[in-house]
Amino acid sequence: MSLQGPDTADWYRRASAVLINGVSSQFRYWGPDDTLVIERGEGAYVYDMDGKRYIDYQLGFGPVILGHGHEPVVRAVREAAGAGVSFAMTQRREVEAAEVIRGVLTWADGMRFTNTGTEATMHSLRLARGYTGRDLVVKFEGGYHGMHDYLLFSTAGVAPDSLGSRFRPIPVQSSSGIPEAIRSYIRPVPYNDLAAAERAFRDEGHRIAAVIVEPTLSNAFGLMPVPGFLEGLRRLCDENGALLVFDEVKTGFRISLGGAQELFGVTPDIATYAKALGNGFPVAAVATKGEVTEGWAKGGIAQAGTYSGNSVGVAAARATVEELKTGEPLARVEKVGTSLMEGIDGILKDQGVEGTTTGHPAMFSVFLGKGDPRDFRDAAGHDSHLYDDTCFKMIAKGVMPCPDALEPWFVSAAHDEEDVATTLQVFEESLAETLAGK
Ligand SMILES: Cc1ncc(COP(=O)(O)O)c(C=O)c1O
Missing domain, CATH: 3.90.1150.10 (Aspartate Aminotransferase, domain 1)
Known part of the structure; x- marks a missing residue:
């Protein structure tokens, strides 16, 4: 049985003639008869x-x-697009959107827009490494942080039995094409296993730049953190001079207006937002707390993006967050x-x-x-x-x-x-x- 009706099948044939497998993102491909x-x-x-x-x-x-x-968001986007989309300067709508978002993310001292979750987590890692002067990153098995090389290890796409012992987890590449050297910077840990995170810090705490975590493991059954897990990560980072990065790309503006930070009452040093922030329009953000904010303010740690803060994305974000705030x-x-x-x-x-x-x-x-x-x-x-x-x-x-x-x-x-x-x-x-x- 195929999921495609006759017209959808025709369109899928057209799609496959011009796009590889007929899709622009591998997760959308469900096989030749079922891709919609x-x-x-x-x-x-x-x-x-x-x-x-x-x-x-x-x-x-x-x-x-x-x-x-959703009409209010579409209206805001339509109005913004008509006034020009990309400028090589800060624009009014970007400031207005940032004000509304910062009004929600009251824990943060700084913020910049990006366009996608991938960009946001990539920049958050560079910021953490540039600030701490360290290279290693702890990530959690089953967690996904986008398509850049740095964190595409031990995601939910790999076989659970390839991950090695819980006491010595193996970083498993989720794709070919990632330079072997990148693997040496990753310390995977099972989610909700604070003892394993403690072990990673006991072994190499002085080399760990950041712990990056999806506060709920939204790319693997949406698992919730056990009591004390996120608090424990916060403590480990504080004790070892590492930064805690919450990847709130899925949780932000969804599981609570202020995301997991608000719901669980644990404050990261850096957090990434995308998805629900813009109701489907491409807009994302990185928020920072405390001294790490100076990493970008003082320069020397590169962050840029041609489309970052474009009027369509920020107009969507402002309209979405204004409505969520009710x-x-x-x-x-x-x-x-x-x-x-x-x-x-x-x-x-x-x-x-x-x-x-x-x-x-x-x-x-x-x-x-x-x-x-x-x-x-x-x-x-x-x-x-x-x-x-x-x-x-x-x-x-x-x-x-x-x-x-x-x-x-x-x-x-x-x-x-x-x-x-x-x-x-x-x-x-x-x-x-x-x-x-x-
Ligand atoms: C937690 C998390 N971080 C980052 C990303 C990457 O976001 P994007 O697809 O916008 O690059 C995703 C995408 O699903 C995600 O779930």
């Missing part, structure tokens, strides 16, 4: 080239927090997400399937396996066949989570109770069909 081509999005829905509607839980891999085509959109997201999580947990129990929902209601996953996973290594026990088969059946029926179980279901303020009811019904039917071998 989308005509438009509206609120909680996307429509393919056959006009088929899907309830969208991918939301462009997370950014679309207010819903597709509190209503994130309250709706949390309510809908909670109903989905409770409903899915109930269905798993009714059908006798071992598993649980994991993560935060604004971006949760469905883990089909024993127990409560704490880290990416626990993913080895996940029944990916059961999940994939169920998920493809759901997509065929018009409900679209990401077919990769590790990637969360994202909820927007445009999803409503009717979408929840349809989704749960479709999940129940699809799971039952998969279990029956249909």
Whole structure:
């Protein structure tokens, strides 16, 4: 069975004639018969080239927090684009957006815009290294920080059994083409394993520039931090003169207005934001606290970008954050997400399937396996066949989570109770069909 209707299949043929595999990002390729081509999005829905509607839980891999085509954001972008987009100077809209964002990120002393999460984490690493004069970086297994070489190790794309002992984790490259030398700068640690992070610092604390962490492991089942984990990382960094970098690309402006920093009450030295910051428009930011801010203020640590602070991105960010500040959109997201999580947990129990929902209601996953996973290594026990088969059946029926179980279901303020009811019904039917071998 193919997910493509006749018109979508035609468009996919056209796409593959001009784009490699018909996509501009490898995560969008689902094979020649199932890769979709989308005509438009509206609120909680996307429509393919056959006009088929899907309830969208991918939301462009997370950014679309207010819903597709959200009018106040579109209006702000339209107005900004008409007045010119890129200037070789700071522009009014950039200042206004930064003021609104800094009003939310009250912990920060400095900020600069970038365009993507990849750029933001790359710059945050250079800043941390330039400030500390050290090279090593601790990252967590299953964490993803974008496509640059520096952190593309031990992500959720590698086999959990390739990661070596929990006591001596092996940095596993997630791609060919990364210079071998880069590997020597990475110290991977299992998420939620403070003892392992302590071990890394005991061995080489004076060489570690930064600990970079997705505060909830949003690229591996959206796992939540156990109590004391983030606080422990903060303490380790303080004791050893390293910087704590929160990669809030997925969590920022989503799990709470102020992101994980606000929700968990732990303050990083540097944090990166993107995705929900701009409701789908390309805009990102790096925020800094304390003396490290001087690293950029005084020069000597390079940071630049032709499109950074462009008027379209910052106009989208300002309109998005202004609306999120009312509190209503994130309250709706949390309510809908909670109903989905409770409903899915109930269905798993009714059908006798071992598993649980994991993560935060604004971006949760469905883990089909024993127990409560704490880290990416626990993913080895996940029944990916059961999940994939169920998920493809759901997509065929018009409900679209990401077919990769590790990637969360994202909820927007445009999803409503009717979408929840349809989704749960479709999940129940699809799971039952998969279990029956249909
Ligand atoms: C936590 C995290 N950091 C960074 C990135 C990279 O962001 P971008 O795709 O905008 O470069 C992602 C992308 O999914 C992410 O999830």
